[in-house]
Amino acid sequence: MTRKSGDAGRSTIRDVAARAGVSASTVSRVLGGVYPVSAATRGRVMRAVRELDYVADARAKAIAGAGTPTLAFVLEDITGPSFAHMAHGVEREATRLGHLCLVCSTEGDVRHELEFVEMMRAQRAAAVILVGGTADTPEYRERTHRMADSLASAGSRLVLCGRPPLDPGAPVTVIEYDNEGGAYTLVAHVLAQGHRRVLFLGGRADHTTALGRERGYLAAHRARGLTPDPSLLLHGDFTRDAGHRLMQQALKDGLEFTAVVAATDMVAAGALTALHEAGLTVPGDVSLAGYDDIPFARDLHPALTTVHVPYEELGRLAVRTALERTPGAPDEHLLLGTHVVVRDSVAAPSSPR
Amino acid sequence: MTRKSGDAGRSTIRDVAARAGVSASTVSRVLGGVYPVSAATRGRVMRAVRELDYVADARAKAIAGAGTPTLAFVLEDITGPSFAHMAHGVEREATRLGHLCLVCSTEGDVRHELEFVEMMRAQRAAAVILVGGTADTPEYRERTHRMADSLASAGSRLVLCGRPPLDPGAPVTVIEYDNEGGAYTLVAHVLAQGHRRVLFLGGRADHTTALGRERGYLAAHRARGLTPDPSLLLHGDFTRDAGHRLMQQALKDGLEFTAVVAATDMVAAGALTALHEAGLTVPGDVSLAGYDDIPFARDLHPALTTVHVPYEELGRLAVRTALERTPGAPDEHLLLGTHVVVRDSVAAPSSPR
C-alpha cells in the first residue's frame, strides 16, 4: 500500500533476480506461475517485484513465446455511430478473450489501409479486422486478396466485416449483414403504405453498403411491379450533413415524392431537419425511414422507422470466428440478418404533392 | 505485383539473409536505411525481402531499440458520441506522430482500469490516456496517483482527459474542459429568458463531469440571487434511456418547471422524447437544453440549444502534450473553453405549469 518512489527507469528481470538473490530463471518461473518454487523463494521474489514495481516487458515476452496477443481493427472513422458499436463489440470480445485491441482510422484513404495492415503484420496481430463498405472494384479485390495472403502466411487472419467478399480461395473470414434484404423489407413496408414515389438518399455511388441498400430499394419496387423513377435516386455520403444537403436540394428542385428512404439513420436525421425547415411535417406530408437503428433514432421526432443491424454482435462475431478458427477449417462467410423496427415516421401518404 | 504463395509461416531476418547470401546484420542495415550498403547487395537483399514477403517483427525491434511506440487510450465506452470524438482526435494525432493506438473499454469498472494500466505499462506504452469523469474520492486520487508514479518511473506518462486533477506532485498531464463554466453560461441563458424553475437532469451523483455541470447550474442561479429548489436536481446516468426515464418520472411526480437542462445531449434526447410523449411541446410548453453539442443535436426537433465541447481537439491535445513533453518540464494542466450554441429549444416561458 505504500507508494514507492525513485525507481529510476524500468527495471529488468535481472534487477529483480539480483535483489531477491536468485537467478533470472527463477524470477521468470515465480511470475510464470506453474513451475514448482519453494514458498521462501517465491516470497523473496515477490517482495523484490513489489519493491521494484516490476512488470515484465510484454514485447520481450511476446518474442520469447508467451505474449499478449493483439488484434487490430481498421475502420474509416470511429465517429460514425454504427462503426462505434462494432468497435465496441470487437473490443469487448477481444479483451474477453485476453487480446489487446489496436484501432486505426483510415479516413477513407486506401494507402492508409495498406500501411496499417502492413504494420499489423509487423506487430504479429492475431487478426486484422477491416470494417465497413468500400468500392468493390477489381483493384479492391486484388489488393485485399494480397493482404489476405500476406496475413495468412504470417499466421494471422484477415476478417472482412460488412465489406464485400473476395474471390473464393482468398484466406478470409467474411461477416456481412444483409443490406439488400433489410432495405427490401423496409421499402416494401413503405410501399405497402401506399407510397409510389419514394426518394432514396443513398451513399457514394460505388460504395457497397450503399449499393446493397439501393438494390433492396429497387428489388422491393420490382416485387410490386413498380419501376422507380431514376431521378429519385440521390447520392451523397453517410453523414447527416449529406442528408441535409441532399434533401434541401431535392426540395428546391421540386422533386415529387411522398416518402424518403435514407441509406443511414444519420442521413435520415439530416433529411428530417431539412424537411422540418421546409415546413413539411413527417409523416403527415412525407414519410421518412432510415437504416441502422442507432440509439438516437428513437429520439428524432417523429421516432424514426428504420432497420436494425446487430452491429455490436457483428463485432463480437468477427473476433470470435477469427480467433477461434482452427487453421485447417474452411473459410467462413457469415451473413447476419436484420429486421425493420417500425416507429412513427412512416404513414400512408395523405395527398400527392 | 505477383502474388507469392506458400511461404510457410513468418520468415525471420536470418531467412532473408540466407536467401540473399549475406549476413543478418547486412539485412538489418539495408532495411534500416542509413548505413552505407553497396547497390548490388541492397538489390539482392530487397529481392529476398520481396520474395519472402518479409516484415521485421515490430516487437523484436522494440525490444532491441528502435520500435514503433504505442499509446493507450482507456475509456468507459466508445459508444458514447463524445468519447468517440475524443477517440478520433487521439487516434488521428497518434498516427500523425507515428504512434500506434491501443484502445480499452473499462465498462466503468475500476478493476479493469487498473488492469489496463498495468498492461500498458507492460507494453511500454509512451503514454496512457484516461478519459472521462469519475467519482473524485480520496481513493480515486490515491489509486490514480499510484498509477501516475508507476507509469512515470517506467518512462511513460499518464494523461487525464476530462478527469479530475490529482494532488500537486503527481506526474500527470491533465486536460480538462470547463464543465462548470459551460453550464453556468448555458443556465444563465435559460434564466435570462425568464425561467425560474429549471429542472436539472444530472449524472451519477459523484461523477465529476456531472458535478461540474451541476455546480455551473447552481452558480448561475446564485449569480441571479436565486436559490434553486433542490427537488429539481435529478440524477441518473449519461444515457438517453436515463434521460427518458427521469423525465417520465418527473412528469409523473408532478414536478413544476418551465425548463429542463440535461447534463448531456444524450440525456436531453431521451428527455425530449418523454416530453413529446407527454404531449408537451418544446420550447412552447417547456424549454430544453443539453450539453456536448454532438452532431445529432441539430437534428432533434426542435434543434437543441447546447454547449459545444471541442472533444476532438481535446483528444489531439492530450496526445500532443503527452508526447511532445520534455521530461524535465513542469506538469501541464490545460483547461479548454466551451461555448453555448443557441438553437431552437430554449424560449421564454409562456405560462407557468
Next chain:
DNA sequence: TCCGTCGTGGGAACCGGTTGCTACGGCGTT
C-alpha cells in the same frame, strides 16, 4: 549406510531483431 528420487534452482541457449567493433579487399597515393 548407501543409493535413488524428488524437489528446486541455476546456466545457457534461444526468440528476432540492432549495433559496435573488426576484418577484408580494392583503390589511390608516394
Next chain:
DNA sequence: AACGCCGTAGCAACCGGTTCCCACGACGGA
C-alpha cells in the same frame, strides 16, 4: 611496388524475457 585508407560486410554482444537441461541437496527406502 608498397602502404594506407576507405567502403563494405560479418561476428558477436546485447535487448528482456522463456525454457530446456542439468546439478545439487535432502529425504526416504532398502
